[in-house]
Amino acid sequence: METLTNEILSQTIRIRPEESHKGTYGRVCLVGGNDHFGGAILMATEASVYSGAGLNTTLTDSSNFVSLHARMPEAMVADFTNHAELTDLVSSANTVVVGPGLGTTSQSLSVLQTVFDTVTPTQTLIIDGSAITLVSEKSLKLPQANLVFTPHQMEWQRLSGIKIADQTDAANETVRQQLGGTVVLKSHQTKIYTPTGSYLNTAGTPAQATGGMGDTLAGMIGGFTAQFENQTNAVLAAVYAHSAIADELAKTQYVVLPTQIIHELPRFMHDHQH
Numbered sequence: 001m002e003t004l005t006n007e008i009l010s011q012t013i014r015i016r017p018e019e020s021h022k023g024t025y026g027r028v029c030l031v032g033g034n035d036h037f038g039g040a041i042l043m044a045t046e047a048s049v050y051s052g053a054g055l056n057t058t059l060t061d062s063s064n065f066v067s068l069h070a071r072m073p074e075a076m077v078a079d080f081t082n083h084a085e086l087t088d089l090v091s092s093a094n095t096v097v098v099g100p101g102l103g104t105t106s107q108s109l110s111v112l113q114t115v116f117d118t119v120t121p122t123q124t125l126i127i128d129g130s131a132i133t134l135v136s137e138k139s140l141k142l143p144q145a146n147l148v149f150t151p152h153q154m155e156w157q158r159l160s161g162i163k164i165a166d167q168t169d170a171a172n173e174t175v176r177q178q179l180g181g182t183v184v185l186k187s188h189q190t191k192i193y194t195p196t197g198s199y200l201n202t203a204g205t206p207a208q209a210t211g212g213m214g215d216t217l218a219g220m221i222g223g224f225t226a227q228f229e230n231q232t233n234a235v236l237a238a239v240y241a242h243s244a245i246a247d248e249l250a251k252t253q254y255v256v257l258p259t260q261i262i263h264e265l266p267r268f269m270h271d272h273q274h
């Protein structure tokens with residue numbers, strides 16, 4: 001297993017070409033946030049916007065529209081119960097993030113099933129939070145796409161069937177192969193299992209152990225995969241940047257808030273572009 005260093009940042013974060021426009025930097029569609037977990041999709045969306053994705057659209061419960069627009073006028077919003085809008089917007093995205101705050105009700109399941117029925121093999125689909133729990137509980141058939149799963153250890157236990165104490169590299173890799181795609185197994189030392197190798201993230205701090213931290217990572221992976229060509233490197237760079245920014249802030253802070261990491265992203269990415 002290879003340990004990630006800040007080299008992954010300069011390998012991934014490109015100096016923006018002069019001749020470019022918002023379309024050059026990708027379209028991200030974020031799906032989640034029910035009437036209880038609006039904050040989760042808000043943080044995921046903000047993370048994608050601040051990562052530099054060119055166009056961001058959030059499909060969520062309509063009760064989240066006002067708070068989302070108040071924080072982020074840059075993002076577009078639509079109602080995730082509107083089937084036609086959901087399919088249109090998912091179809092036109094480069095990257096789809098599904099799950100932050102989606103919940104596990106029958107409505108959540110129906111939204112997730114529509115996303116799975118709509119994505120195509122050329123798209124990257126990040127499956128996080130409630131979406132992982134739903135796939136596990138309902139034994140959903142996974143779509144053909146570039147899949148990126150972002151479970152914490154309990155979500156991985158649900159999805160893989162491997163108990164937390166038994167989550168060895170060999171066991172995790174076996175299930176990753178069955179699922180296809182990439183698994184970002186989050187913990188105090190996140191491991192990333194990809195089709196071309198496994199990576200250990202030693203950056204990060206217990207100051208990050210607060211709700212919304214994973215929702216933020218899912219949005220960052222969305223923003224990075226939408227605009228950077230090498231999809232594996234984009235995932236690795238997002239994981240590393242999320243922790244490295246937290247490490248910087250934790251030098252003087254007892255706790256690091258997800259939104260503080262988000263707001264550092266434009267400065268941090270500027271410092272590591274190549």
Ligand SMILES: NC(=O)C1=CN([C@@H]2O[C@H](COP(=O)(O)OP(=O)(O)OC[C@H]3O[C@@H](n4cnc5c(N)ncnc54)[C@H](OP(=O)(O)O)[C@@H]3O)[C@@H](O)[C@H]2O)[C@@H](O)CC1
Pocket residue numbers: 036037038039040041099100101102103129130131133152153154155186187188211212213214215
């Ligand atoms: N502001 C918002 O809107 C927020 C909305 N959110 C949304 O809520 C939804 C549910 O997601 P969830 O992660 O909160 O719940 P769930 O999947 O039941 O997992 C928790 C269980 O797993 C266990 N556990 C074991 N190891 C673990 C580990 N390494 N990391 C974490 N947990 C670990 C843990 O053990 P315990 O804490 O009891 O020791 C507990 O039993 C999801 O859609 C998410 O996006 C949240 O992001 C919060 C902010």
Ligand SMILES: Nc1ncnc2c1ncn2[C@@H]1O[C@H](COP(=O)(O)OP(=O)(O)O)[C@@H](O)[C@H]1O
Pocket residue numbers: 129151152186187188189190203204205206207208209210211212213214215216217
């Ligand atoms: N002690 C810790 N050290 C380093 N990183 C941590 C620690 N605790 C949590 N994290 C990070 O915070 C994030 C938590 O993700 P998750 O549990 O999905 O949060 P949420 O669903 O509340 O947004 C992961 O990226 C994880 O690696």
Ligand SMILES: [Mg+2]
Pocket residue numbers: 128129152214215
């Ligand atoms: Mg989570």
